[in-house]
Amino acid sequence: MRALIVEDDPISRRLLEKMLAPYGECSLVVNGREAVETFSRALMEKEPYDLVCLDIMMPEMDGQECLKVLRGLEREMKVPPQQESKIVMTTAVDSARSILEAYYRGGCNAYLIKPIVRETLVGTLREHRLIH
Amino acid sequence: MSRLPINFHEVLERLDGDRELLLEIYGIFLEKAPGMIADLRAEATTGCVSGQAQQLIHDVKGLAANIGADDLKLLAQQYEAAVQQQKGLGETLPLCELVLNEFVRVCDAVRAYCRDHE
Numbered sequence: 001m002r003a004l005i006v007e008d009d010p011i012s013r014r015l016l017e018k019m020l021a022p023y024g025e026c027s028l029v030v031n032g033r034e035a036v037e038t039f040s041r042a043l044m045e046k047e048p049y050d051l052v053c054l055d056i057m058m059p060e061m062d063g064q065e066c067l068k069v070l071r072g073l074e075r076e077m078k079v080p081p082q083q084e085s086k087i088v089m090t091t092a093v094d095s096a097r098s099i100l101e102a103y104y105r106g107g108c109n110a111y112l113i114k115p116i117v118r119e120t121l122v123g124t125l126r127e128h129r130l131i132h
Numbered sequence: 133m134s135r136l137p138i139n140f141h142e143v144l145e146r147l148d149g150d151r152e153l154l155l156e157i158y159g160i161f162l163e164k165a166p167g168m169i170a171d172l173r174a175e176a177t178t179g180c181v182s183g184q185a186q187q188l189i190h191d192v193k194g195l196a197a198n199i200g201a202d203d204l205k206l207l208a209q210q211y212e213a214a215v216q217q218q219k220g221l222g223e224t225l226p227l228c229e230l231v232l233n234e235f236v237r238v239c240d241a242v243r244a245y246c247r248d249h250e
Contacts, residue, residue: 009191009194009195010160010164011195012194015147015198057187059184092190092193092194092197114194114197115200118146
């Protein structure tokens with residue numbers, strides 16, 4: 001599994017990296033702008049990410065905006081829906097509005113509330129068949 | 133709020149007992165905390181209305197959640213809500229002071245924990 005972790009907080013970044021390490025290779029970026037560049041390059045190199053963990057509230061480009069751009073890139077590159085990356089929003093914002101926006105307008109697959117617990121993350125990976 | 137500012141047991145359990153990782157994230161916390169406290173103090177008098185300031189409060193909340201500082205998380209949450217609801221300085225300043233005091237308590241507790249376990 002190839003995972004892209006998009007997180008401005010170094011502690012969350014490190015924790016996610018550590019939790020995902022047993023399941024594959026992780027790339028780390030610190031904001032939405034870097035995520036778009038990295039995700040786009042991976043698509044062009046035909047090595048797309050299976051999973052993107054995307055923080056909602058970040059400086060420069062936030063997670064909601066980034067999510068829409070990433071899904072737009074997949075449409076542009078004509079990625080079939082079943083091959084789209086699984087995008088999991090990670091957030092300390094447990095407000096219904098931001099989560100609903102991510103699901104229905106942005107096209108995310110799941111969300112996790114911080115602090116992220118290993119079992120919940122692994123359960124989400126299983127649910128989306130990223131691991132068995 | 134006289135109980136311990138950090139629930140060390142809960143965090144260690146969440147990290148599957150990986151004390152090395154716990155000490156690593158506390159190290160990151162201790163590097164970041166002084167800058168965040170200074171920025172928070174500087175922003176407090178303006179009511180934290182800028183986007184940057186609101187990001188800062190949000191970061192404090194996220195950081196607190198990650199390291200098991202439940203009271204700090206709760207206070208940051210209350211402060212964030214007051215700022216978002218555009219309450220006046222009369223309401224936001226005392227809340228900011230509570231956040232700052234708790235933040236300092238958390239730093240002291242983390243420092244002591246690292247000293248005892250390294």
